[in-house]
Structure formats: structure tokens, C-alpha cells
Amino acid sequence: MWRIFKTDSKNIGTNWVAAILIGGLILLPSLYAWFNIAASWNPYGQTDQIPVGVVNEDAGAMVRDKKIDVGKELVETLKDNDDMDWRFVNRDKAMDKVEYGDYYAVIVIPENFSKKLATVISDNPKKASVEYYVNEKINAIAPKITEKGASVIVDNISSNFVSTVNGVIFDMFNDLGLEIEKDLPDIKKFENYIFKMEKDLPRIKQLINESLTDASSAEEIINKAQGMVPKAKQTTNDGLAIINDTTAFLTEAENRLNEIAPKVKADLKKVQNMAESANDYITKIQSADIDFSAGDQLTDQVLQRVNGGIQTIETIEKALNQLKETNNANKSQGEEQQAQQQSDQQINQALQQLAALKAGLQEVKGNITEINSFIGEKKQQVDNRLAELQTKTANVNTKIDAFMKEYTESIEPTILAEVAKAKGTLANAKEMLSGIQETIPEVERILNRTEDNLGKGEDKLGYISSQFPYVNAKVNQLADRIREIQGETDINEIIELLQNDPDAEKSFFSEPVQLNQNKLFPIPNYGSGMTPFYTVLAIWVGALLLISLLATDVKSSELYSVRQVYYGRFLTFLSIGFLQTIIVSLGDIYLIEAYIKQPLWFILFGLLSCLVFMAIVYTLVSVFGDVGKAMAIVFLVLQIAGSGGTYPVVLLPEFFQTINPFLPFTYAIDLMREAVGGIVWERAIHDVTFLSLFGIGGLLIGTFLKASINKKTNVLMKKSKDSGLFH
Structure with missing residues (x-):
């Protein structure tokens, strides 16, 4: 080996x-x-070489009259961020680049990004989303790196958003704590108010029931009033018609007076002339040697003249009586009493004077007849009768002169003035009735609207009455809860809890859990x-x-x-x-x-x-x-x-x-x-x-x-x- x-x-x-x-x-x-x-x-130290497209389509939003644009703020932040090679382009270019492989990924901030974030203050907050596109075929690891970068962006947005919102909330809490402390007396008053309301609820229930009864009564009254509206319309229309007819009648009477005034004056002049002629004639008789044998002829002439005077007086009386009837007709139409009475007095006075004049002439006529009867008597008696007749004719003439003057200066102007005054009064009455006639539709509308509103109010009162048990229960529950809280919690402790440092609270909620990293075997x-x-x-x-x-x-x-x-x-x-x-x-x-x-x-x-x-x-x-x-x-x-x-x-x-x-x-x-x-x-x-x-x-x-x-x-x-x- x-x-x-x-x-x-x-x-x-x-x-x-x-x-x-x-x-x-x-x-x-x-x-x-x-x-x-x-x-x-x-490998993560070179991520600034990885191109990532960023598309900002955020249109911003309004939050309590304040403009926010989270997308724009994010872009400004990324411009100072070197974690990746951020490329800020539009959507079309970004998608072309990522598909071709020039960009490893694309992050799109949608148009409604800020708008959805702003819903945090609404009753239905919606989550904002960021679109992320990645080309995974380019490299196996790069998508994970870019995904991490996108996640970091979302985390930063979320953290900053939470921090900002919480900062606002805790500013509000702090202000609320100060406000509660300031308004502590009012809070005590509110508690007393709840307790008083709890005590007064039975009386409130009674008042609601009484209001419902009163509303029903008021509705009946309005219905009656609405039923009387047509009658009021008819009465107003009738009154206007009567006023129009009366005005027309007064105008006609005035015209007739103007027409007969010259005739009355002419007739009075004629009577006066007759009286003068009669007087002159009697004087002649007195001074003349009368042949009683022709007495019948003479008496016939005198009698003819006296009858003519009496007929003329009767004509004037008839005209004055017609004028009096006209005034009485006006009086029946509701004209002023005093004016009518003055006119009637003037007419009556004129009629009395004419009656006296007529009586004198009739007496003259009677005397003439008597003369005719006694013509055979003694001449002295005839002379006496003629002297008396002369005196009476002279008196008649004097009265005719006085009446002519009074008629011209007083009776005719007074009657015309009273007629004009009556016409003015009728015009005012017509104006008033016309105003009433124009007001009646508005009154009718008001009554209808009042009836409708009263019906709605009655419905509301009925609803309030039906909901009263619930309100009663809630107020009692609230009062019991206040008493319970008073026994368990001191409001001063709540105020102290709210009055924390907003910046500290904001910092806490932006990162409620801080990671204290302890590397047992650190590898750098x-x-x-x-x-x-x-x-x-x-x-x-x-x-x-x-x-x-x-x-x-x-x-x-x-x-x-x-x-x-x-x-x-x-x-x-x-x-x-x-x-x-x-x-x-x-x-x-x-x-x-x-x-x-x-x-x-x-x-x-x-x-x-x-x-x-x-x-x-x-x-x-x-x-x-x-x-x-x-x-x-x-x-x-x-x-x-x-x-x-x-x-x-x-x-x-x-x-x-x-x-x-x-x-x-x-x-x-x-x-x-x-x-x-x-x-x-x-x-x-x-x-x-x-x-x-x-x-x-x-x-x-x-x-x-x-x-x-x-x-x-x-x-x-x-x-x-x-x-x-x-x-």
C-alpha cells in the first residue's frame, strides 16, 4: 500500500x-x-442594478377639504431610494419593457389609490391596492427580490399611513381629553339632564298623547274651515256683484238727479211765477171794481191758475219721493247711516215745505170756491177774502223763493255729495272684497298645506308615540349605565388617559412591536x-x-x-x-x-x-x-x-x-x-x-x-x- x-x-x-x-x-x-x-x-447589495418600472396613475383625493396624493408622495420617496433601479414611466411603456425583459417587474399605483385610502374616515373603509407585474422567466431569484421590494413599498405606505392616521386620532384624543376636562361641568349637567329626562318621561308621554288628541281636533277644525271656503267664495262673489249693482244704481240715480234738477228748478220757477201771477191778479182784483156778475168767469180763471200750481207742486213732490226711495235703497245696501239720514232730512224738509205750499194753494182754491159760493154776499167780505188770499199767495211766493234757494244751494249739492260719497264707499268696499277674493285661494292653499302638514305631524306624533317605549327604555338604560359608571369609573381617569403625548402614541402605532434582533451566531x-x-x-x-x-x-x-x-x-x-x-x-x-x-x-x-x-x-x-x-x-x-x-x-x-x-x-x-x-x-x-x-x-x-x-x-x-x- x-x-x-x-x-x-x-x-x-x-x-x-x-x-x-x-x-x-x-x-x-x-x-x-x-x-x-x-x-x-x-446579492441584495446590488439590487440597485435591477430595473423596476413604477407607474403612478393616482389622481389624488380630498379628505376633509384637504388634498392628498399618496401616489405622488410615494414617487418622490422612491426617487431618493437606492434599493432598486426605479424607472418612472407610463403604463404602456412599462408593460412593453417588462414583457420584453428590460424591466424585471412593474409596480402600478392605480388611479383610485388615494381615494380608497381616504375612505378610512368613512363608515365603509376600503383597502387600497397596488398592481405588481413580474417577468419570472428572466431569472429565478430576481422576482423574489423585486417582490420583496414591492412588499417593502406596501409596508412603508401602510406604516406611514397608519402612523399618520393614528397621529391624527391621538391628536384628536388629546384635544378631546382637554375638551372633556374643560367641559366637565357640562358633562355633569348632561348626566343631570339624563336623570331629569328619566324623571320627566311619564309627563312627556302624557304630552305626546295630548298632542295627538289636539292634532286630531285641529284637523277637524281645518276640515270645517275648508268646507266653509266655497261659501266664503260665494259670499265674496255675491258681495262684489251687489256692490257692482249698487254702484251702477247710484250712478244711474246721480244721472237721473242731474237730469231732473233743471226740470225741478223750472217747475219751481213756474210755481213761483204762478204764485206771483196769482198775487198780482188778486191785487188787481182788489184795486179793480169787480163785477160780481162776472164772478164765475173770474173765479174760474183763478181756480185754473191755482190748480196748475198744485199740479206742479205734486210733480216736484213725486221727484223728491223718488230721490228718497233711491237713498233708502242705498241704505238697504249697507251704506253709511249718517249720510243717508242727512239726505232724508233734506228731502223730508223739502217735502214738508212743498206740502205747506200745496196746502196754501189748496186753501186758496178753497177760498176761491168759497168766494164763488158767497159771491153774492157782501162786498166787504169779498174784499176781506181777497186780502187774505193775497196774503197767502204772497206767503206761497216767499216760501217758493226760500225753497228755490235752499234746493239750489243745499238740497241738490248735498244729495250729489252724498251720492259721490256713497260711490266712494262702495269703491272701497269693492276693493276690500276684491282683496278678500284674491286671498281666498291662498287661504285655501294654506289650509290644504296645513292639513297636509298636520297629517304628517300627526303621523310623526304617532311614530314618536310608537317609539316612545324604546326611547323610554334606552333613556332608563343610559341613566342606569351612567349611575353604574359613576360607581365604577372616575371620569378624571378617562381624561388623564386621553391626554397622552400624540407624537409618542403615533410612533407607537406606526411600529407597535419593535424587533430587537439578537444574533446568536452572527454572519455579516x-x-x-x-x-x-x-x-x-x-x-x-x-x-x-x-x-x-x-x-x-x-x-x-x-x-x-x-x-x-x-x-x-x-x-x-x-x-x-x-x-x-x-x-x-x-x-x-x-x-x-x-x-x-x-x-x-x-x-x-x-x-x-x-x-x-x-x-x-x-x-x-x-x-x-x-x-x-x-x-x-x-x-x-x-x-x-x-x-x-x-x-x-x-x-x-x-x-x-x-x-x-x-x-x-x-x-x-x-x-x-x-x-x-x-x-x-x-x-x-x-x-x-x-x-x-x-x-x-x-x-x-x-x-x-x-x-x-x-x-x-x-x-x-x-x-x-x-x-x-x-x-
Whole structure:
């Protein structure tokens, strides 16, 4: 075994081609590890190179007369954010870019973003949403990074929004506390008011019932009033018709008076002339020597003249009586009493005077008849009678003069004035009735509206009455609750609770739970965290490179036993593997400068892993030949996916979770992580134990099964070489 190992070492040292190839095999696995560790050193530190489109379509909103535009504020914030390469474009350009692959993702702030956030003060608040588009075919990890960036944006918006809203709320609470403290006397009054209301509720119920009764009565009164409206309309119309008729009658009477006034004056003048003629005639008789034999002729002439005067007086009386009837008709139409009475007095006085004048003429007529009867008597008696007749005719003439003057100066102007006054009064009455007539429709509308409103009010009173038991119960409940609170809680404590620092409360609710991170095994960067995986992977890859280029058999194998060949060549493979491991470990520490808390143990754990991996890979190829190489590669693939080197085992599919405990990588990676983060020896010993079992198992298979299995695999290898395709 040692001879084989020494020979291999000498051949490497004396053959420069072999030395170069071995040197390459020693270095190549390190490059594999170093490049991958460097590439993943800080993948999130370069996210500012990832282009992400941002589309702001937010139209803003109004909150209590204040304009808010969360989308605009977010854009301004992102312009100062270097987490990603934010590209602020419109929707069309953004979607074209993300579909083509120029943008890894697009974040769209919709038009109603601020509007929905503003619903927080409404009874039905709605959540705002942000649209997120990602092109996952570009890269497997980039979508996760951009998604995280979008989530951070949403979290920041939510945090700032919650902080702002809570700040406003606690400002209000603080103001409310101050206001409550200020209005504490009013609160006490309110409590007393509730208690008083509780006490007055029975009286309120009584008043509601009385109001309902009064409303019903008022409705009946309005219905009666509405029933009287047509009658009022008819009465008003009739009154207007009567006034119009009366006015027309007065106008006609005035016209008639104006027509008969000249005739009355002419008739009075005629009577006066007759009286004068009679007087003159009597005077002539007195002065003349009367021939009594012609007495009959003379008396006939006098009697004719006296009858003419009496007829004229009767004509005047008839005209005055017609005027009196006209005044009486006006009086029946409701004209002013005093004016009518004055007019009647004037007419009556004129009638009395005419009656006296008429009586005088009739007396003259009687005397003339008497003269005719006694003409044969003594002449002295005739003279006496003529003297008396002359006196009476003179009196009649004087009375006619007085009546003519009174009629012209007093009776006619007074009657015309009273008629004009009556017409004015009728005009005023007509104006008043016209106003009443115009008002009646409005009164009717008011009555209808009042009836409607009264009906509604009655309905409301009925509703209030029906709801009164509920209100009564609630007021009593509120009063009981106030008494209960008074017994349990001090309002001053509530005021003190409300009067907290709004800024402090705002800060608290923006981040109610603060994460105090305590790293038990701090690893400063992602590359250092991935160093165990890539280092273990490099060690396995190094073993694969060796079995791909170096032979597991030796020349002159007939000089050595199978076990000697197995262990002799294993030492050569293991020595090269150790060099690979040392170089990759030291490169991790000093070249890549990965964070490794226990560098020495990191190297030692790497050497142990190399020993186990080499025992497995070498044994597979030494025992199974080319089939073993394929087995080693398959084993590598399974271990990359199922060892938990990149993702936690619990996140892996069930198959890989099942095979995880049976993979050497599982324990090798955990052991190297102990050295990187800080060793927990209980766990390290656990990993060393299971890892050693894999190595021992590989060596036992090579020790006891190589000879028997090689007999069968040699036939297969000979066949494969005969094909000319395999070496």
C-alpha cells in the first residue's frame, strides 16, 4: 500500500505533465467554490442594478377639504431610494419593457389609490391596492427580490399611513381629553339632564298623547274651515256683484238727479211765477171794481191758475219721493247711516215745505170756491177774502223763493255729495272684497298645506308615540349605565388617559412591536453564509475530477493484492483531495475573506469531509468502474437538491426531505456551518459521528466487496472498451 503511494508521488514529482495536471486538479475545485461564493457574496447589495418600472396613475383625493396624493408622495420617496433601479414611466411603456425583459417587474399605483385610502374616515373603509407585474422567466431569484421590494413599498405606505392616521386620532384624543376636562361641568349637567329626562318621561308621554288628541281636533277644525271656503267664495262673489249693482244704481240715480234738477228748478220757477201771477191778479182784483156778475168767469180763471200750481207742486213732490226711495235703497245696501239720514232730512224738509205750499194753494182754491159760493154776499167780505188770499199767495211766493234757494244751494249739492260719497264707499268696499277674493285661494292653499302638514305631524306624533317605549327604555338604560359608571369609573381617569403625548402614541402605532434582533451566531453577509455549501460542494467536485482523470488501478497489479491496490491508490487520491481542501479553505479565509469564526476547525472539518467524500467517490469508481462514476455524479445531484445547503429542508419536496438524513452533504455542510458561525459541540459531534459512518461504510465496501464485484465489472469494462467509445 505504501509502495503504491510512494510510486504515485514519485511519478507526479518527476513527470512535469502529470504535475501540471495534478496541480490543475488541486486548484480547479477551489475556483468553483470561490467564484460561487464571490457571486453570492451580497446579492441584495446590488439590487440597485435591477430595473423596476413604477407607474403612478393616482389622481389624488380630498379628505376633509384637504388634498392628498399618496401616489405622488410615494414617487418622490422612491426617487431618493437606492434599493432598486426605479424607472418612472407610463403604463404602456412599462408593460412593453417588462414583457420584453428590460424591466424585471412593474409596480402600478392605480388611479383610485388615494381615494380608497381616504375612505378610512368613512363608515365603509376600503383597502387600497397596488398592481405588481413580474417577468419570472428572466431569472429565478430576481422576482423574489423585486417582490420583496414591492412588499417593502406596501409596508412603508401602510406604516406611514397608519402612523399618520393614528397621529391624527391621538391628536384628536388629546384635544378631546382637554375638551372633556374643560367641559366637565357640562358633562355633569348632561348626566343631570339624563336623570331629569328619566324623571320627566311619564309627563312627556302624557304630552305626546295630548298632542295627538289636539292634532286630531285641529284637523277637524281645518276640515270645517275648508268646507266653509266655497261659501266664503260665494259670499265674496255675491258681495262684489251687489256692490257692482249698487254702484251702477247710484250712478244711474246721480244721472237721473242731474237730469231732473233743471226740470225741478223750472217747475219751481213756474210755481213761483204762478204764485206771483196769482198775487198780482188778486191785487188787481182788489184795486179793480169787480163785477160780481162776472164772478164765475173770474173765479174760474183763478181756480185754473191755482190748480196748475198744485199740479206742479205734486210733480216736484213725486221727484223728491223718488230721490228718497233711491237713498233708502242705498241704505238697504249697507251704506253709511249718517249720510243717508242727512239726505232724508233734506228731502223730508223739502217735502214738508212743498206740502205747506200745496196746502196754501189748496186753501186758496178753497177760498176761491168759497168766494164763488158767497159771491153774492157782501162786498166787504169779498174784499176781506181777497186780502187774505193775497196774503197767502204772497206767503206761497216767499216760501217758493226760500225753497228755490235752499234746493239750489243745499238740497241738490248735498244729495250729489252724498251720492259721490256713497260711490266712494262702495269703491272701497269693492276693493276690500276684491282683496278678500284674491286671498281666498291662498287661504285655501294654506289650509290644504296645513292639513297636509298636520297629517304628517300627526303621523310623526304617532311614530314618536310608537317609539316612545324604546326611547323610554334606552333613556332608563343610559341613566342606569351612567349611575353604574359613576360607581365604577372616575371620569378624571378617562381624561388623564386621553391626554397622552400624540407624537409618542403615533410612533407607537406606526411600529407597535419593535424587533430587537439578537444574533446568536452572527454572519455579516450572504456570501459567508453560503461558504459551507460551496466549500463542501467544491470538495465533492474535486473528488469527481480526480476519478475522472486518474485511474483507480495500478500497473503490475499482479504484484499487489486487491486490497493493497485499493488502499495504495486511495492514499494518492486522498492526498490530492487534502490539498484541494486546504487550498479552498485557506482561499475562503484569506482570499475571499469570508467570515469564519473558527478558521482552524473550518479547515479540519473540511479535511474530514474530504476524507469521507473521497472514501465514497473513490470506492464507487474502484469497485464499480465507470458505473461508479455515474453513481457519484447522481449522488452529487441528489445532495445538491436534498442536503439543505441553499433552502431549509422543511421547504424542500417530500422526497428530498426523506432522503436528507441519508446524504453526506447534510452533515458536512452543518459541520462547516458550525465552524463559520460558532461551534455548538453537541451538534458538531453529532455531525462528525454520522459523517464518519458514511466514510467507514465506503471503506468497508471497498475492503470486502471490491474483489468479488470487480470480477463482474471487469467483464463489463472489457465490453465497453471493445466498443471503442470508452477508455
